Amino acid sequence: MKFSYRLAYYLGGLLLGIVFVVFFLQAKADARDVSFCYFPNCRVLQDLRKKSFEISPKADSIFQQKWVNLEDVKKCMEFGDVDFAKSNKPVKGGKIYFIEGKNTKGEPITVTMINYENKVVLTDIKKD
Missing domain, CATH: 3.30.2310 (YaeB-like fold)
Structure with missing residues (x-):
């Protein structure tokens, strides 16, 4: 497979992953009972x-x-x-x-x- 195809697959997957992470983190941040308190x-x-x-x-x-x-x-x-x-x-x-x-x-x-x-x-x- 050519380098340009591999780069396109990589960037496409990275973009898809970023969209999913932003979507789930935004949903978690919008929840009212959720707080990030671990210490x-x-x-x-x-x-x-x-x-x-x-x-x-x-x-x-x-x-x-x-x-x-x-x-x-x-x-x-x-x-x-x-x-x-x-x-x-x-x-x-x-x-x-x-x-x-x-x-x-x-x-x-x-x-x-x-x-x-x-x-x-x-x-x-x-x-x-």
């Missing part, structure tokens, strides 16, 4: 965000001090870093997680949460 930090934060959220009385008293608010905690649950050295230990029927982030003033904070099977309880917030 442990991302998976833990995603699991915490999906569940119902409760605030303990201790955390509520910290909110009354006005140096941190619920928006800061939500940002930590989205962009924070989970400290796996201290986290993922069984506590009170759930697992405890320490999430490091920042408040609106840029100060580093650590948010402590207990992850139960069907809910997440915010237990403590500390300034670092």
Whole structure:
């Protein structure tokens, strides 16, 4: 077979493959429940965000001090870093997680949460 025919077959197959890949990736990207979250930090934060959220009385008293608010905690649950050295230990029927982030003033904070099977309880917030 001549080189020009082989090149034409190769380019035709490559073009067909690209069309299929773009079609399937576009369909996957359009799905609303699909997210690309494969790293442990991302998976833990995603699991915490999906569940119902409760605030303990201790955390509520910290909110009354006005140096941190619920928006800061939500940002930590989205962009924070989970400290796996201290986290993922069984506590009170759930697992405890320490999430490091920042408040609106840029100060580093650590948010402590207990992850139960069907809910997440915010237990403590500390300034670092």
